[in-house]
Amino acid sequence: MRKAGLWTLGLLACSSKTEIPLEVTPDQLVVVLSTVDDQPRASLITREPGQAIEVESDADAPIFTWVIEPSALIDASGAPLTAESLAAARARHRGQSNDGLGSCGRCSYLAHRAPQVVNPGDSCPVPAFTQGAVWVVGDDGRSCRASADGTLCGAGSDEERALLDLARSEVRLEFPGECACKGPSPAPSRRDLEIRALTPGPEPTPMEVLTQTPRGEVVGISRDASFVFDPGTGRREVRPIDDLQLTNLHAIGTESGDVLLASETFNTGWSDLTTFHRFRIEDGALSAPELITTDATILPDHLGYLGRGTERPLWIGGLERTATNFDPAIYACTDDRIDCLSVMVQRCDRSTYYGGLGDLEMTDNGVGVGLSGQVLYFKAARPAPMINPHPGDPWVCAEPRPNYAWRAPSTEAPVRLGWLGAMTTYQNRIYVCAETVYENCQPNFAVILTASISDSPNVVPDPVLEVVYRGADWSRCREFLEVPGQAGARILLSGQRIVDFDAQAQRVAETDLTTAYGSVGGYQSIEQHQPGSLLARGTENRVYVTTGTAAGFVKAYGPERATGAGYDVLIALDDGNFYAMGGPGGLERVRVTEGADFPNVQIEAVPDHAEALLTSDDLRSGVLDRAASSDTEHHLLVGGRRGNAPYLARYVVDASGIKAATLLNLPSELGNVAVVRLAEIGPGNFLAVLEGSSVFSVRGTQALEVQIDYDDPSTPTEERRPTRSPDVCTREVPRLDLWRGVGGAFGVGWLVGTDGLVIRIGGTQGTRFVVPEARGLTLTSALVSCPDVAVVGGQGRELDLGGGDLVRLQLFKTTPALEPRPGEPDDPRDLALERIGKDELDSLTLYPIYSGSPRALVAEAGSSRGRESPFVVVLDNGFIHRMFAADRLTYTRVPFEPWAVATSPKGWILFGGGESRLALGVPR
Numbered sequence: 001m002r003k004a005g006l007w008t009l010g011l012l013a014c015s016s017k018t019e020i021p022l023e024v025t026p027d028q029l030v031v032v033l034s035t036v037d038d039q040p041r042a043s044l045i046t047r048e049p050g051q052a053i054e055v056e057s058d059a060d061a062p063i064f065t066w067v068i069e070p071s072a073l074i075d076a077s078g079a080p081l082t083a084e085s086l087a088a089a090r091a092r093h094r095g096q097s098n099d100g101l102g103s104c105g106r107c108s109y110l111a112h113r114a115p116q117v118v119n120p121g122d123s124c125p126v127p128a129f130t131q132g133a134v135w136v137v138g139d140d141g142r143s144c145r146a147s148a149d150g151t152l153c154g155a156g157s158d159e160e161r162a163l164l165d166l167a168r169s170e171v172r173l174e175f176p177g178e179c180a181c182k183g184p185s186p187a188p189s190r191r192d193l194e195i196r197a198l199t200p201g202p203e204p205t206p207m208e209v210l211t212q213t214p215r216g217e218v219v220g221i222s223r224d225a226s227f228v229f230d231p232g233t234g235r236r237e238v239r240p241i242d243d244l245q246l247t248n249l250h251a252i253g254t255e256s257g258d259v260l261l262a263s264e265t266f267n268t269g270w271s272d273l274t275t276f277h278r279f280r281i282e283d284g285a286l287s288a289p290e291l292i293t294t295d296a297t298i299l300p301d302h303l304g305y306l307g308r309g310t311e312r313p314l315w316i317g318g319l320e321r322t323a324t325n326f327d328p329a330i331y332a333c334t335d336d337r338i339d340c341l342s343v344m345v346q347r348c349d350r351s352t353y354y355g356g357l358g359d360l361e362m363t364d365n366g367v368g369v370g371l372s373g374q375v376l377y378f379k380a381a382r383p384a385p386m387i388n389p390h391p392g393d394p395w396v397c398a399e400p401r402p403n404y405a406w407r408a409p410s411t412e413a414p415v416r417l418g419w420l421g422a423m424t425t426y427q428n429r430i431y432v433c434a435e436t437v438y439e440n441c442q443p444n445f446a447v448i449l450t451a452s453i454s455d456s457p458n459v460v461p462d463p464v465l466e467v468v469y470r471g472a473d474w475s476r477c478r479e480f481l482e483v484p485g486q487a488g489a490r491i492l493l494s495g496q497r498i499v500d501f502d503a504q505a506q507r508v509a510e511t512d513l514t515t516a517y518g519s520v521g522g523y524q525s526i527e528q529h530q531p532g533s534l535l536a537r538g539t540e541n542r543v544y545v546t547t548g549t550a551a552g553f554v555k556a557y558g559p560e561r562a563t564g565a566g567y568d569v570l571i572a573l574d575d576g577n578f579y580a581m582g583g584p585g586g587l588e589r590v591r592v593t594e595g596a597d598f599p600n601v602q603i604e605a606v607p608d609h610a611e612a613l614l615t616s617d618d619l620r621s622g623v624l625d626r627a628a629s630s631d632t633e634h635h636l637l638v639g640g641r642r643g644n645a646p647y648l649a650r651y652v653v654d655a656s657g658i659k660a661a662t663l664l665n666l667p668s669e670l671g672n673v674a675v676v677r678l679a680e681i682g683p684g685n686f687l688a689v690l691e692g693s694s695v696f697s698v699r700g701t702q703a704l705e706v707q708i709d710y711d712d713p714s715t716p717t718e719e720r721r722p723t724r725s726p727d728v729c730t731r732e733v734p735r736l737d738l739w740r741g742v743g744g745a746f747g748v749g750w751l752v753g754t755d756g757l758v759i760r761i762g763g764t765q766g767t768r769f770v771v772p773e774a775r776g777l778t779l780t781s782a783l784v785s786c787p788d789v790a791v792v793g794g795q796g797r798e799l800d801l802g803g804g805d806l807v808r809l810q811l812f813k814t815t816p817a818l819e820p821r822p823g824e825p826d827d828p829r830d831l832a833l834e835r836i837g838k839d840e841l842d843s844l845t846l847y848p849i850y851s852g853s854p855r856a857l858v859a860e861a862g863s864s865r866g867r868e869s870p871f872v873v874v875l876d877n878g879f880i881h882r883m884f885a886a887d888r889l890t891y892t893r894v895p896f897e898p899w900a901v902a903t904s905p906k907g908w909i910l911f912g913g914g915e916s917r918l919a920l921g922v923p924r
Helices: 083-088 158-169 513-517 838-842
Strands: 015-020 029-036 039-045 053-058 063-068 090-093 123-125 131-138 141-147 171-174 193-199 209-212 218-221 225-230 235-240 247-253 259-264 274-279 290-296 299-305 314-321 326-333 340-343 359-362 368-372 375-379 395-398 417-426 429-436 445-452 466-473 477-481 489-493 497-501 507-512 523-530 533-538 543-546 553-557 569-572 578-583 586-593 600-605 618-624 634-642 645-654 657-663 675-682 685-690 695-699 702-705 707-709 739-745 748-753 758-762 765-768 778-786 789-799 805-816 831-836 854-859 871-875 880-883 898-903 909-913 917-923
Touching: 015 029, 015 063, 015 141, 029 090, 029 171, 039 053, 039 171, 063 158, 131 158, 141 158, 158 171, 193 600, 209 523, 209 533, 218 247, 218 259, 218 543, 218 553, 225 543, 225 553, 235 553, 247 299, 247 523, 259 299, 299 359, 314 359, 326 368, 359 417, 368 395, 368 417, 375 417, 417 477, 417 489, 429 477, 429 489, 445 497, 466 497, 477 523, 497 513, 507 513, 533 553, 569 634, 569 898, 569 909, 578 618, 578 634, 578 909, 634 675, 634 685, 645 675, 675 748, 685 739, 685 748, 739 789, 748 789, 789 831, 789 854, 805 838, 805 871, 854 898
Parallel strands: 029 053, 209 247, 569 618, 618 675, 675 739, 707 765, 739 778, 778 854
Antiparallel strands: 015 053, 029 039, 029 063, 039 090, 063 131, 090 171, 123 171, 131 141, 193 917, 209 218, 218 225, 225 235, 247 259, 259 274, 274 290, 299 314, 314 326, 326 340, 359 368, 368 375, 375 395, 417 429, 429 445, 445 466, 477 489, 489 497, 497 507, 523 533, 533 543, 543 553, 569 578, 578 586, 586 600, 618 634, 634 645, 645 657, 675 685, 685 695, 695 702, 739 748, 748 758, 748 778, 758 765, 778 789, 789 805, 805 831, 854 871, 871 880, 898 909, 909 917
16 A cells, blocks of 8 residues: 555655644643654644744645544543643554653554544554544645545545554554553452451351251351350350361261261262261360361252161262262161262153252152152162161162142142152152143242152052142242151241141141241241251341240340341451441441451441441442542542432541542433442543443542443444343343443543443443454453453353353453554554353363352463463452462352452452451462
C-alpha cells in the first residue's frame, strides 16, 4: 500500500510550512502526520483561539489529520486529561525516535469508542473513533480529499480510505512517565495459609459430620476441631484437631464405644480410595485420630450394623470404581481393623439411574434391602436359624416399574417416581419414601410406598410396592425415624412434617417436629444414629440432641443464641484491618494485630451517628474509597437494596463511628433490584453492578450507566446481548441477570458473567471480548493488575477423555499485545484471553477443587513467569487452590462456604459467610 497512491506524491520535494483549513476549537487536539524531507513525521498540535493550523510538509505530499475531543482522553480516575498532561504527550511515527516516552511499549487499553483511558507510559495508536482526514494539494491549496467518517469531505475511494487507516496505525500517541503496569501487583507469599474461624463464638467451627455412640454421647468432627457431649451429665468437651486434610466425611459410633471416621482421599473419578480413622473417647473428649487404613476401595454412602453376631458386623454401602464407571457396591467389614469382604451386587440395566447404596436394612425374616437412587436391591433370606446377612449372599437389583398404583380402593391415578429418598423396615414390611417426577408443569410431591416381604429361604423377593400416602405439593423426603416400641414407621418430610404408619402401613397420625420432639433454633436438618434419639442441626453451627425427657432437644454444641445474619460485605483497609457488614452489629470493625501464635482479632460494632443504616437494609457489597480516605477517616461506598429499590451510598467513618452518609441517585425505573458488586478501578473511580444486568460508573456522588457493546469488533459475526427463554410452565421471561464478577485497575474495569461474557470498561463505555473456549461458561471472578493483565475464572462443562460430561473449574488469562511490527495493523482486541492451567487442574486429586466455582481470585507473590505467575483461587465451597506453585494449598479450606472475601495489604484474608460466620486466613 506504500508503493502507490497519495503517500508517494511528496518524493524529492522541499519542505515548508503549509496551512491546513481544518476548523477546530482551541481545546481540541490535532494529530498530524506529514512528510518532511521524504521522511514521515508525526506531531500533536494545540493552538490558541484564532490561530491557524500550520504544518511542516513537503510541498506535494499528503497530510493526515485526526481530531481528538477534549473529553475523549481520560486518566485512571475517570477525569479528562489535564492541559499539563496533554502538553507532555507526543505524537510519533514508528520511524521517529520516541524521546523516552511510551515506556510501556504497548497500549494498555485500546478503546473502540470514546473515551480512551490513558496511563503513564502508554504508547497507543490514534483512537479509531477520532475524526480523520487526508489533505492534498489542489489548484486552490490544501483541501480534504477523504475523511474517515465522511463529515469533513467525502469518504473517498477505497484506496484512499485504506491509506488513511494505514497512516493512523503508524502513528503513536505516547505519554511520559514510568510504565504504570510492569508486572503482577506486589503481594505476600501464601505458600502456607492458616485459616481459623472467628465467629460465631465461642464455638465457631462448623461440624462436618455427627454421630452418636451406643452409650448416647454425641460426637461432632470437622477438619479443625471435635466435640463430645454427654446428654446424661451435660458435659461438653471441645478439642482442636490438626488439619486432617480429608473430605466427604462419614462417621459411626461403633459397638465398642469408639468413633469410626471414613473419608475420601481421592475423588477425581480415576483413582478413588477411602481412609479410615478411629477416635477413642477418653475423659469425655475425643482422642487424636488413629489411622487404620488408607486404601479401602469403596466410596461410602452408608455405615451401619446389620443382623446379629456376624463376623463382619459393619456393613458399608456406596460406590466403587470399575474399568469404565462407578457402580453400587457393598462391603462387609470388621469394625476394629477394617478387614472387608466385597459383597456380590447384581446391578440393574444401565438405562436405570442409580447412585451409591445409601441405605441398607434387614427385615426380621432375614431379607436384606438396599436403596440406590431410583432402585431397590434385595438379598434372599437364609434358611433358619441363619438369619444373619452373609458376605456371600448376592444382592439383586429390582427393576423399577413405570408406574406405581395406589392401594385399593383408592381412585388416585398411578404415579411415576423419580427418586427414592429414604427407606426403612418393620418386622417383614418395607416402607419407602419417594418423590414423583416433575412433568407437564404439575407439582411433584413425596409419596410413601410399602410392601410385605416374602420370607421364602434363598429366594430373592420381588415385592410389588403400592402407594399409601401422598404428601403436600412440592414436599420432599427427609428421613425415617426409629422409635423404640412403635409398631410401624415414622417419616419426616420437608416442612418438619411427621407422619406415622402402623404395621399394616395404615396412616395413624400426622404432626410436626416441634410437637413430637420440641423446637430447634434455626432448624436445618435431622439425623438419627441411635434408636430413640435424634441429632438436629440448627443455624450458626448449633447441634441439638433429644434426651427422651420432657425437655425435648438439648443444645450439644454452638453458641447460645443465633443472630440470624450473614456477612455479605467485607472491606479491607490499608492498615490491615477490615470493615464487615451484614452481621449482628450493622457496620463492624475487625481489628487485626500481630500475635505470637495467630493474629489477635477484635470485632466491635461501629456506632451509627448518621443513622445511615436501617435494620431492613439488604447490603451486598462495599469498597474503600482510598483517594478520599485518610489515616483517621475512611470513606466507604456501600451497595445493596433498601425497600424495593437499589441502594448506593457513601459513608464517612472515623474513630467515633459513621458520622456522615450520602445517598447516590439511581434511576427509579431500575425497579426492585440490588447493587450486588462494587469495584474500585482507579482513584475515586468505581463500578457498581446491579441485578437486572445494569452497570454504573461511579465518581463522587454521580452514577452514570455504562453502555455495553455486546458485539466483539474482532469477530466476523455480530454478537448480541443474551436473552432468556420464557418459563415452559408460567410463560414468564426470567429477569436477565448477567454479571457475576467485576474487577479493575488503572481506570479500566473487567466485567464477567454468564454466557461466557467478558467486558472491558473505560469511562462509561464497555466492549465485549469473545473468548471461544469460554462460550457457555459462567465466569464468576476477575483478578486485574493492569488494564490488559487479568485472570478470569468460572465453571463450565467439558467432555473428559471417556466422553463423560464434567463440571469443572476453568481459568483464562490475558497475554498483552506488544508493539505490532511495522506494516501490521493493530489487533482490534489489542490482547488475547486464553485458557490457562488445564494440565494442573486435570492433575488435581480433590474433586471439590476440580469442580468448584471461583468466589475470588487473590494476587500471590512470586517471580513473574508470564502466563504461569501464581495466584490463589478461593472456591464457593470453601476450598482454596494455589495455581502454578509447588505448594498448592490443595487441602486448605475455609470452614464454611464463603460469600465474601477481602484481602489486606498485609496479606491477611477475611472470609465472610452465612450464619454470622467470619474466618481469618494468615500466610505462614
